[in-house]
Amino acid sequence: MAEITASLVKELRDKTGAGMMDCKKALVETAGDLEEAVDFLRKNGLAAAAKKSGRVASEGLIGVTTKDGIGALVEVNAETDFVARNDDFQSFVSTVAGIMLDGAGSIEEAVNTPFPGTERSVGEQLTHNIATIGENMSVRRGETLSVQQGCVVSYVHNALSDGLGKIGVLVALESTGDNASLEQLGKQIAMHVAAARPEALSVESISAESVERERNVLIEQAKASGKPDNIIEKMVEGRLRKYYEEVALMEQTFVIDNETKISKVVENAANDVGAPISLTGFVRYELGEGIEKAEADFAAEVAATLNT
Numbered sequence: 334m335a336e337i338t339a340s341l342v343k344e345l346r347d348k349t350g351a352g353m354m355d356c357k358k359a360l361v362e363t364a365g366d367l368e369e370a371v372d373f374l375r376k377n378g379l380a381a382a383a384k385k386s387g388r389v390a391s392e393g394l395i396g397v398t399t400k401d402g403i404g405a406l407v408e409v410n411a412e413t414d415f416v417a418r419n420d421d422f423q424s425f426v427s428t429v430a431g432i433m434l435d436g437a438g439s440i441e442e443a444v445n446t447p448f449p450g451t452e453r454s455v456g457e458q459l460t461h462n463i464a465t466i467g468e469n470m471s472v473r474r475g476e477t478l479s480v481q482q483g484c485v486v487s488y489v490h491n492a493l494s495d496g497l498g499k500i501g502v503l504v505a506l507e508s509t510g511d512n513a514s515l516e517q518l519g520k521q522i523a524m525h526v527a528a529a530r531p532e533a534l535s536v537e538s539i540s541a542e543s544v545e546r547e548r549n550v551l552i553e554q555a556k557a558s559g560k561p562d563n564i565i566e567k568m569v570e571g572r573l574r575k576y577y578e579e580v581a582l583m584e585q586t587f588v589i590d591n592e593t594k595i596s597k598v599v600e601n602a603a604n605d606v607g608a609p610i611s612l613t614g615f616v617r618y619e620l621g622e623g624i625e626k627a628e629a630d631f632a633a634e635v636a637a638t639l640n641t
Contacts, residue, residue, distance in 0.1 A: 337365055349374050372546065376553035391621035393417055393470070395501035396430035397487040404485035404503040405433035406616050407440065407475035410624075412468045422470075423497055425462060429455060430496065433475045440475035476503075476616050483508040483610075486519025490527045502526045505614040506599075510606025518602045518610070521589060526617050531582035534614060539581060547576050582615060 337360045345356040349371055356370070363369035393410035394417050409426045416422050429443060432455065437443035448458040455472065463470055478485050483506045489498035502523040506515050533539040551572045555565040578584045583596040593601075599612050 337361060341365065341367065345370050345374075372550055375550050391624045393473075393620060394423065394426045394493065394497050395489070395499060395618045395620055396426040397489055397496045397501040397503065398427070398430045398434050399485050399487045399503070400434060402481070402483065402485055403434055403477060403479045404487055404505070404616075405430050405475065405477045406487075406501050406503050406618050407433055407443075408473045408618050408620065409470065410473050410621065411466075411470045416466060416468050416470070417493065419466060421462065422466065423494060425458065426497060429472060429475070433477055437475075440472060443475055444472055474618070476618075478503045478505045478614050478616060480505050480507050480613065484512060484515050484519055486516055486523055488520060488523035488527055490524075499620040500527050501618050503614075503616045504612070507611040507613050508603075508606055508608050510603070510608035510610065514602070514606040515610070518599070518606070522595065522598070522612065523615075525585070525588045525595065526582065526615050528588050529582075529585050530617065531585055531615070532580040533582065534612070535583045536577045536581050539577070543580075544573075548573060551576075583612065 337357060341360060342353060342356045345360060345367060346353060348367075349356070355374060359370040359373040360367075363373055391410045392412060392414045393408065396405075396407045396409065398405050407426065407430045409422075409429060411417060411422065428449060432443045432446050433440070437446055444454065444456040444459075446455050447453070448455050451458060453461060459470060459472060485503055485505045487496070488502045488504075489496060490500040490502075492498040504519045504523045504526060506519050506522075508515055532543075548569060551569045552565070555568040555572075558565070558568070560568070578586070583594070583599075585595050587593045587595055587598050595612070599610050603609050
């Protein structure tokens with residue numbers, strides 16, 4: 334059993350918004366397993382949500398670029414937002430995105446690729462930048478999307494400069510139709526993805542583990558109503574459909590008109606482009622999501638400085 338420390342209780346409280354004593358009880362009941370404790374709180378109605386992916390806890394930039402049916406998305410982190418406005422840092426992020434676009438199969442491969450205009454690899458150039466700028470940095474992740482026919486469209490929310498910002502999205506549309514109309518549709522869907530934060534493309538692509546976990550939580554919540562099993566089953570199925578509408582892109586309601594499902598938006602757009610359209614994939618990066626930022630104790634820092 335993991336030790337139930339104050340920091341573990343605080344982490345659970347930050348994730349769920351539940352009270353301190355409830356968090357401590359949940360951790361005791363689940364032998365210190367953080368994720369099981371989140372579910373325990375949800376099942377008992379003590380936590381409104383268990384989402385943690387959107388917690389931005391580091392700085393830097395998301396870089397996005399597209400060309401000829403291919404798109405690349407990367408995240409490069411730094412310690413402060415100030416560095417994100419540094420021209421050299423921005424150029425580095427754009428270059429890494431370009432390397433991914435030009436054929437690097439993974440971010441690990443990109444890091445070992447020669448950095449243009451130097452005799453260094455991307456990783457060695459990163460080390461050079463750390464020494465030059467004076468701040469720790471990392472090439473955290475990268476991904477590409479491609480289509481045989483059609484387009485891959487990018488969107489950067491609140492772009493700091495061309496292809497650089499805090500939220501980046503790629504959307505892949507397969508079609509033989511009019512490319513300009515397809516690009517317009519892709520841009521709208523990419524903006525939707527930035528706002529609605531889908532976790533999967535379709536119901537079928539949601540992991541069985543995620544569905545089972547959600548079902549278990551919903552069953553426990555429904556049981557609390559005291560209703561018979563046959564009614565509970567219907568309640569759970571209804572709530573699962575709501576869950577699918579929240580996390581699967583094709584089931585989400587389009588943010589632009591707030592009434593049409595994305596699947597129907599794509600279907601309807603076929604008339605405009607002159608051919609069937611298939612939404613084959615998307616990627617959404619938000620800067621620092623899932624990374625915990627260390628909380629600074631300002632008073633302790635001042636005291637430590639005075640004592641040196």
